[in-house]
Amino acid sequence: MSTEVAKQENQTLEKVRDLPMVSPRYRVRNLDHAYRIDVQMPGVNRESARITIEGDQLVIEGERSQHFADSWQAVHREIAVANYRLVLDLNVQIDADKVSARSENGVLQVTLPVAEAARPRMIEVN
Amino acid sequence: MDLNRLASFMQNVQLKPFHKKEETMRLIKYDNIANDAWSELDRMFERAFSDAGAWPGFWGRRSLQSFRLDSYQDEANHYIVAELPGFDRKDIQVELENEVLTISAKRESEGEEGASRESSLNVSRSVAVEKAIQADKVQAKLENGLLTVTLPKAEERRPRMIEVS
Numbered sequence: 001m002s003t004e005v006a007k008q009e010n011q012t013l014e015k016v017r018d019l020p021m022v023s024p025r026y027r028v029r030n031l032d033h034a035y036r037i038d039v040q041m042p043g044v045n046r047e048s049a050r051i052t053i054e055g056d057q058l059v060i061e062g063e064r065s066q067h068f069a070d071s072w073q074a075v076h077r078e079i080a081v082a083n084y085r086l087v088l089d090l091n092v093q094i095d096a097d098k099v100s101a102r103s104e105n106g107v108l109q110v111t112l113p114v115a116e117a118a119r120p121r122m123i124e125v126n
Numbered sequence: 127m128d129l130n131r132l133a134s135f136m137q138n139v140q141l142k143p144f145h146k147k148e149e150t151m152r153l154i155k156y157d158n159i160a161n162d163a164w165s166e167l168d169r170m171f172e173r174a175f176s177d178a179g180a181w182p183g184f185w186g187r188r189s190l191q192s193f194r195l196d197s198y199q200d201e202a203n204h205y206i207v208a209e210l211p212g213f214d215r216k217d218i219q220v221e222l223e224n225e226v227l228t229i230s231a232k233r234e235s236e237g238e239e240g241a242s243r244e245s246s247l248n249v250s251r252s253v254a255v256e257k258a259i260q261a262d263k264v265q266a267k268l269e270n271g272l273l274t275v276t277l278p279k280a281e282e283r284r285p286r287m288i289e290v291s
Contacts, residue, residue: 042209042210067272073199076195076196077196078196105212105271106211107212
Protein backbone atom coordinates (compact mmCIF):
# COMPACT_ATOMS: atom_id res chain seq x y z
CA MET A 1 0.00 0.00 0.00
CA SER A 2 2.56 2.52 1.15
CA THR A 3 4.84 1.89 -1.78
CA GLU A 4 1.98 2.51 -4.12
CA VAL A 5 1.33 5.93 -2.70
CA ALA A 6 4.98 6.80 -3.05
CA LYS A 7 4.98 5.69 -6.62
CA GLN A 8 2.03 7.88 -7.44
CA GLU A 9 3.64 10.88 -5.88
CA ASN A 10 6.72 10.35 -7.94
CA GLN A 11 4.62 10.15 -11.02
CA THR A 12 2.99 13.51 -10.46
CA LEU A 13 6.37 15.05 -9.82
CA GLU A 14 7.62 13.65 -13.08
CA LYS A 15 4.61 15.05 -14.81
CA VAL A 16 5.21 18.52 -13.48
CA ARG A 17 8.84 18.36 -14.47
CA ASP A 18 7.92 17.23 -17.96
CA LEU A 19 6.01 20.38 -18.68
CA PRO A 20 8.23 22.94 -20.34
CA MET A 21 9.13 26.05 -18.39
CA VAL A 22 8.58 29.46 -19.85
CA SER A 23 9.90 32.70 -18.49
CA PRO A 24 7.03 34.99 -17.52
CA ARG A 25 6.94 38.69 -18.28
CA TYR A 26 7.86 40.86 -15.37
CA ARG A 27 8.50 44.43 -14.38
CA VAL A 28 10.52 45.85 -11.54
CA ARG A 29 9.51 49.03 -9.78
CA ASN A 30 11.44 51.16 -7.35
CA LEU A 31 9.62 51.90 -4.13
CA ASP A 32 11.02 53.61 -1.04
CA HIS A 33 13.48 51.13 0.44
CA ALA A 34 11.93 48.30 -1.50
CA TYR A 35 11.55 46.86 -4.94
CA ARG A 36 8.37 45.48 -6.36
CA ILE A 37 8.33 42.86 -9.04
CA ASP A 38 5.12 42.31 -10.98
CA VAL A 39 5.14 38.95 -12.68
CA GLN A 40 2.47 38.10 -15.24
CA MET A 41 1.45 34.51 -14.73
CA PRO A 42 -2.02 33.99 -16.13
CA GLY A 43 -3.54 30.69 -15.07
CA VAL A 44 -1.58 30.44 -11.84
CA ASN A 45 -3.51 30.74 -8.61
CA ARG A 46 -2.20 31.82 -5.24
CA GLU A 47 -1.54 28.30 -4.02
CA SER A 48 0.56 27.21 -6.94
CA ALA A 49 2.97 30.14 -6.99
CA ARG A 50 6.25 29.65 -5.18
CA ILE A 51 8.86 32.22 -4.30
CA THR A 52 12.29 31.12 -3.12
CA ILE A 53 15.23 33.25 -2.10
CA GLU A 54 18.47 31.39 -1.93
CA GLY A 55 21.58 33.44 -1.38
CA ASP A 56 21.33 36.22 -3.94
CA GLN A 57 19.02 34.36 -6.24
CA LEU A 58 15.31 34.93 -6.40
CA VAL A 59 13.29 32.15 -7.98
CA ILE A 60 9.64 32.61 -8.82
CA GLU A 61 7.76 29.59 -10.03
CA GLY A 62 4.17 29.18 -11.02
CA GLU A 63 2.41 25.98 -11.77
CA ARG A 64 -0.39 26.47 -14.15
CA SER A 65 -3.61 24.57 -13.98
CA GLN A 66 -4.83 23.27 -17.28
CA HIS A 67 -6.96 25.90 -18.95
CA PHE A 68 -9.09 23.52 -20.99
CA ALA A 69 -10.97 20.32 -20.34
CA ASP A 70 -9.67 17.08 -21.77
CA SER A 71 -12.84 16.59 -23.75
CA TRP A 72 -12.42 19.87 -25.61
CA GLN A 73 -11.16 19.72 -29.11
CA ALA A 74 -8.66 22.43 -30.00
CA VAL A 75 -9.52 24.64 -32.94
CA HIS A 76 -6.79 27.23 -32.59
CA ARG A 77 -4.08 27.48 -29.97
CA GLU A 78 -1.69 30.20 -28.92
CA ILE A 79 -1.42 29.71 -25.17
CA ALA A 80 1.52 27.51 -24.29
CA VAL A 81 0.98 24.58 -21.99
CA ALA A 82 3.89 25.28 -19.69
CA ASN A 83 4.81 26.27 -16.18
CA TYR A 84 6.44 29.55 -15.34
CA ARG A 85 9.90 29.97 -13.91
CA LEU A 86 11.77 33.19 -13.41
CA VAL A 87 15.26 33.29 -11.94
CA LEU A 88 16.73 36.66 -11.02
CA ASP A 89 20.10 37.41 -9.51
CA LEU A 90 19.77 40.05 -6.84
CA ASN A 91 22.37 42.79 -6.76
CA VAL A 92 21.07 44.31 -3.58
CA GLN A 93 20.83 42.73 -0.18
CA ILE A 94 17.20 41.90 0.56
CA ASP A 95 15.50 41.46 3.90
CA ALA A 96 14.31 37.96 3.16
CA ASP A 97 12.08 37.76 6.25
CA LYS A 98 10.00 40.70 5.15
CA VAL A 99 9.40 39.69 1.56
CA SER A 100 5.71 39.75 0.85
CA ALA A 101 3.68 38.67 -2.13
CA ARG A 102 0.16 38.80 -3.34
CA SER A 103 -1.57 37.50 -6.36
CA GLU A 104 -4.37 39.16 -8.23
CA ASN A 105 -5.85 38.45 -11.65
CA GLY A 106 -2.91 36.33 -12.66
CA VAL A 107 -0.28 38.89 -11.68
CA LEU A 108 2.02 38.05 -8.79
CA GLN A 109 3.27 41.10 -6.90
CA VAL A 110 6.41 40.47 -4.92
CA THR A 111 7.71 43.19 -2.64
CA LEU A 112 11.37 42.91 -1.70
CA PRO A 113 12.45 45.26 1.10
CA VAL A 114 16.05 46.35 0.84
CA ALA A 115 18.03 45.20 3.88
CA GLU A 116 18.79 47.89 6.43
CA ALA A 117 22.51 47.53 5.79
CA ALA A 118 22.15 48.19 2.08
CA ARG A 119 20.05 51.34 2.30
CA PRO A 120 21.55 54.66 1.34
CA ARG A 121 22.62 56.66 4.32
CA MET A 122 23.22 60.33 4.90
CA ILE A 123 26.53 61.11 6.47
CA GLU A 124 26.73 64.34 8.31
CA VAL A 125 29.66 66.60 7.70
CA ASN A 126 31.07 67.98 10.87
CA MET B 127 32.26 37.99 -32.60
CA ASP B 128 32.76 35.82 -29.61
CA LEU B 129 29.70 35.14 -27.52
CA ASN B 130 30.84 36.93 -24.41
CA ARG B 131 31.46 40.10 -26.28
CA LEU B 132 28.15 39.78 -28.08
CA ALA B 133 26.42 39.35 -24.74
CA SER B 134 27.90 42.41 -23.15
CA PHE B 135 27.24 44.37 -26.29
CA MET B 136 23.59 43.36 -26.24
CA GLN B 137 23.28 44.26 -22.60
CA ASN B 138 24.60 47.71 -23.20
CA VAL B 139 22.31 48.23 -26.12
CA GLN B 140 19.24 47.08 -24.26
CA LEU B 141 19.80 48.86 -21.04
CA LYS B 142 19.38 52.24 -22.62
CA PRO B 143 15.80 52.34 -23.86
CA PHE B 144 14.23 50.23 -21.15
CA HIS B 145 15.92 51.60 -18.09
CA LYS B 146 15.63 55.29 -18.61
CA LYS B 147 14.18 55.70 -15.17
CA GLU B 148 16.46 57.20 -12.58
CA GLU B 149 17.26 54.05 -10.73
CA THR B 150 19.66 54.45 -7.91
CA MET B 151 20.87 50.91 -8.09
CA ARG B 152 19.93 47.99 -10.16
CA LEU B 153 18.24 45.23 -8.28
CA ILE B 154 18.73 42.52 -10.78
CA LYS B 155 21.65 41.42 -12.78
CA TYR B 156 20.60 40.46 -16.20
CA ASP B 157 20.50 36.87 -17.18
CA ASN B 158 23.79 36.46 -18.83
CA ILE B 159 25.70 34.00 -20.85
CA ALA B 160 26.96 32.33 -17.71
CA ASN B 161 23.43 31.67 -16.45
CA ASP B 162 21.86 30.70 -19.67
CA ALA B 163 23.60 30.54 -22.99
CA TRP B 164 20.47 31.44 -24.94
CA SER B 165 19.20 34.22 -22.75
CA GLU B 166 20.49 37.02 -24.91
CA LEU B 167 19.09 35.60 -28.07
CA ASP B 168 15.80 34.88 -26.36
CA ARG B 169 15.57 38.42 -25.16
CA MET B 170 16.35 39.85 -28.57
CA PHE B 171 13.69 37.70 -30.08
CA GLU B 172 11.10 38.54 -27.46
CA ARG B 173 11.68 42.23 -27.74
CA ALA B 174 11.70 42.25 -31.49
CA PHE B 175 8.76 40.10 -32.34
CA SER B 176 6.44 39.58 -29.47
CA ASP B 177 3.83 42.01 -28.38
CA ALA B 178 1.41 39.66 -26.70
CA GLY B 179 0.99 40.53 -23.08
CA ALA B 180 3.57 43.27 -23.25
CA TRP B 181 3.69 45.73 -20.41
CA PRO B 182 1.98 49.01 -21.08
CA GLY B 183 4.19 51.54 -22.75
CA PHE B 184 6.61 48.89 -23.80
CA TRP B 185 6.63 49.88 -27.43
CA GLY B 186 5.25 53.32 -26.91
CA ARG B 187 2.06 52.39 -28.68
CA ARG B 188 -1.10 51.72 -26.86
CA SER B 189 -3.73 50.07 -28.93
CA LEU B 190 -1.75 47.56 -30.95
CA GLN B 191 -0.82 45.37 -28.05
CA SER B 192 -2.57 42.09 -28.02
CA PHE B 193 -3.05 38.97 -25.99
CA ARG B 194 -3.01 35.26 -26.65
CA LEU B 195 -6.11 33.23 -27.06
CA ASP B 196 -7.14 29.65 -27.64
CA SER B 197 -10.27 28.32 -29.22
CA TYR B 198 -11.84 24.95 -28.49
CA GLN B 199 -15.06 23.10 -29.05
CA ASP B 200 -16.87 20.07 -27.84
CA GLU B 201 -20.26 18.65 -28.69
CA ALA B 202 -22.21 21.25 -26.79
CA ASN B 203 -20.14 24.43 -26.81
CA HIS B 204 -17.47 26.55 -28.36
CA TYR B 205 -14.87 27.93 -25.97
CA ILE B 206 -12.55 30.88 -26.24
CA VAL B 207 -9.79 31.17 -23.63
CA ALA B 208 -7.82 34.43 -23.44
CA GLU B 209 -4.83 35.42 -21.34
CA LEU B 210 -5.58 38.73 -19.67
CA PRO B 211 -3.28 39.05 -16.67
CA GLY B 212 -3.71 42.13 -14.53
CA PHE B 213 -7.16 43.00 -15.77
CA ASP B 214 -10.07 43.24 -13.40
CA ARG B 215 -13.46 41.73 -14.15
CA LYS B 216 -14.98 45.15 -14.69
CA ASP B 217 -12.22 46.15 -17.13
CA ILE B 218 -13.08 43.40 -19.57
CA GLN B 219 -15.79 43.64 -22.16
CA VAL B 220 -17.05 40.71 -24.19
CA GLU B 221 -19.27 41.48 -27.11
CA LEU B 222 -20.99 39.31 -29.66
CA GLU B 223 -22.22 40.88 -32.81
CA ASN B 224 -22.87 39.39 -36.23
CA GLU B 225 -21.07 36.17 -35.39
CA VAL B 226 -17.99 38.06 -34.30
CA LEU B 227 -16.89 37.81 -30.68
CA THR B 228 -14.86 40.76 -29.50
CA ILE B 229 -12.91 40.71 -26.25
CA SER B 230 -11.60 44.08 -25.16
CA ALA B 231 -9.89 45.08 -21.98
CA LYS B 232 -8.82 48.40 -20.64
CA ARG B 233 -6.52 49.29 -17.81
CA GLU B 234 -5.92 52.75 -16.46
CA SER B 235 -2.65 53.88 -15.02
CA GLU B 236 -1.84 52.39 -11.68
CA GLY B 237 -1.27 55.85 -10.31
CA GLU B 238 2.21 55.16 -9.07
CA GLU B 239 5.43 56.97 -9.56
CA GLY B 240 6.96 56.36 -12.90
CA ALA B 241 3.63 55.40 -14.37
CA SER B 242 3.05 58.63 -16.21
CA ARG B 243 4.18 57.27 -19.55
CA GLU B 244 1.84 54.33 -19.38
CA SER B 245 -1.38 56.17 -18.81
CA SER B 246 -3.65 53.50 -20.20
CA LEU B 247 -3.65 50.24 -22.01
CA ASN B 248 -6.29 49.03 -24.42
CA VAL B 249 -6.27 45.59 -25.90
CA SER B 250 -8.82 44.02 -28.13
CA ARG B 251 -9.25 40.97 -30.30
CA SER B 252 -12.06 39.69 -32.44
CA VAL B 253 -12.80 36.14 -33.41
CA ALA B 254 -15.30 34.90 -35.93
CA VAL B 255 -17.61 32.35 -34.37
CA GLU B 256 -19.99 29.93 -35.92
CA LYS B 257 -23.38 31.24 -36.89
CA ALA B 258 -25.41 28.73 -34.97
CA ILE B 259 -24.79 29.61 -31.34
CA GLN B 260 -27.24 30.56 -28.67
CA ALA B 261 -26.26 34.17 -28.27
CA ASP B 262 -28.36 34.69 -25.15
CA LYS B 263 -26.62 31.88 -23.30
CA VAL B 264 -23.01 32.96 -23.80
CA GLN B 265 -21.08 33.01 -20.55
CA ALA B 266 -17.73 34.48 -19.59
CA LYS B 267 -15.63 33.69 -16.55
CA LEU B 268 -12.40 35.29 -15.36
CA GLU B 269 -10.04 33.30 -13.19
CA ASN B 270 -6.40 34.07 -12.38
CA GLY B 271 -6.05 36.25 -15.45
CA LEU B 272 -7.61 33.72 -17.80
CA LEU B 273 -10.89 34.58 -19.43
CA THR B 274 -13.04 31.67 -20.61
CA VAL B 275 -16.00 32.42 -22.85
CA THR B 276 -18.47 29.59 -23.35
CA LEU B 277 -20.66 29.79 -26.44
CA PRO B 278 -23.34 27.10 -26.49
CA LYS B 279 -24.02 25.62 -29.88
CA ALA B 280 -27.53 25.90 -31.18
CA GLU B 281 -29.69 22.89 -30.55
CA GLU B 282 -29.97 21.99 -34.23
CA ARG B 283 -26.20 21.96 -34.71
CA ARG B 284 -25.43 19.49 -32.00
CA PRO B 285 -24.65 15.95 -33.05
CA ARG B 286 -27.53 13.69 -32.42
CA MET B 287 -28.13 9.99 -32.46
CA ILE B 288 -30.68 8.79 -34.93
CA GLU B 289 -32.46 5.66 -34.05
CA VAL B 290 -32.75 2.98 -36.67
CA SER B 291 -36.26 1.70 -36.83
